[in-house]
Amino acid sequence: SQTIHQWPATLVQPVGSPLSLECTVEGTSNPNLYWYRQAAGRGLQLLFYSVGIGQISSEVPQNLSASRPQDRQFILSSKKLLLSDSGFYLCAYRAGTDPGNTIYFGEGSWLTVV
Amino acid sequence: QQPVQSPQAVILREGEDAVINCSSSKALYSVHWYRQKHGEAPVFLMILLKGGEQKGHEKISASFNEKKQQSSLYLTASQLSYSGTYFCGTELRGSTLGRLYFGRGTQLTVWP
Numbered sequence: 001s002q003t004i005h006q007w008p009a010t011l012v013q014p015v016g017s018p019l020s021l022e023c024t025v026e027g028t029s030n031p032n033l034y035w036y037r038q039a040a041g042r043g044l045q046l047l048f049y050s051v052g053i054g055q056i057s058s059e060v061p062q063n064l065s066a067s068r069p070q071d072r073q074f075i076l077s078s079k080k081l082l083l084s085d086s087g088f089y090l091c092a093y094r095a096g097t098d099p100g101n102t103i104y105f106g107e108g109s110w111l112t113v114v
Numbered sequence: 115q116q117p118v119q120s121p122q123a124v125i126l127r128e129g130e131d132a133v134i135n136c137s138s139s140k141a142l143y144s145v146h147w148y149r150q151k152h153g154e155a156p157v158f159l160m161i162l163l164k165g166g167e168q169k170g171h172e173k174i175s176a177s178f179n180e181k182k183q184q185s186s187l188y189l190t191a192s193q194l195s196y197s198g199t200y201f202c203g204t205e206l207r208g209s210t211l212g213r214l215y216f217g218r219g220t221q222l223t224v225w226p
Contacts (some may be wrong), residue, residue: 032212043218044156044201052213059213090155094135098207100145100163103214105153105155 002027006091006106013113019064021108021109023091026028026072032094033074034103035066050074086113115140117204119217126192126224132142134220136202143211145178145185146203149196150219156201159187189222197224 006023013019025031035047048066049057056066063082067075075093091106116135117138124132136145144163148156159174160169165180173190203214 001138034214036216040139044203046213046215049213057213058158088153092214099211102158102161102205103146104158105148108155 002093002095002104004091004093004104004106006109008109009107010110011112013081013111015083015113016080019076019081019085019111021076021089021091021111023074023076024072025074025093028072028093028095030071030096032096033068033102034092034094035074035076036090036092036105037087038090044088044090048074048076081113083113086111115206115210115215117217118213119200119202119220121128121220123189123221124223126222128224128226129191130188130224131190134189134200134202134222136185136187136204136217138183138204138206140183141183141207142178142180142204143207144205145176146214147176147187148201148203148216149198150179150201151198159200164176188222190226192222194224194226197222208213224225 003026033050036044046059050068065079089109092103094103117136133201147159147162150156162178168177176187178185199219201216201219203216
C-alpha cells in the first residue's frame with residue numbers, strides 16, 4: 001500500500017533561522033510531489049510541484065525552496081525564515097502522471113515563526 | 115488559477131441539505147473535492163473528470179459542468195461528522211496539467 005510521511009509535525013523557529021521539512025512516499029515509484037501551505041483560516045496554496053528527481057516548479061515567488069534528491073523524497077527549505085512563513089505545510093503525492101489519479105496529503109507540519 | 119468557492123460558510127441542523135459550488139475562470143480537466151477537519155490533513159472525497167459527470171459517496175455527491183467550468187458538491191441529510199472545511203481543487207487544461215489549485219474553502223458546521 002502507498003503511504004506518505006511528513007516531519008517534523010510541529011516546530012517553532014525564530015525569525016532568520018533556517019528551515020527543513022521532509023516528506024517521503026512509500027509504495028509507488030516516480031510520484032508527482034507537491035508542497036502546499038495553509039495560512040490560518042485560508043485556503044491551500046500550491047508552493048512547489050515536482051514530476052521527477054531534480055525537476056521542481058515554483059508557483060509563487062517567496063522565501064522558500066524545494067528539492068527532490070531522491071525519487072520519493074521531497075524537501076522544503078528556507079535559509080532565513082520570515083514571520084509570514086508561519087502556517088500549516090502539507091506535502092502531497094499523486095501516484096503516476098495520470099491526471100485522473102487521486103492526490104493524497106501527508107499529515108502536515110505546523111510551523112510557527114517567532 | 116485559484117477556483118472560487120461559495121458560500122464561504124454554511125450552518126446546518128442534522129438532516130438538512132447543503133450545496134457547495136466551485137467555479138473556475140479557466141478550462142478544467144478535473145475537479146477534486148476534499149474535506150478537512152481542524153488541524154488535520156485534507157481527506158479525499160471524490161474526483162470528477164468528464165463534463166457532466168456525477169459521482170456519489172454515501173450521502174455526498176458531486177457534479178461537474180465542463181462547459182460552465184463549474185462543479186457542485188451536494189451533502190444530503192447531513193450528519194455531525196460532515197462538519198469541517200470543504201475544498202475544491204481544480205486541475206486546468208494546458209501547460210499546468212498535473213497541478214492542483216484549491217479554492218479558499220467552505221466551512222460547514224452541523225449542529226444536533
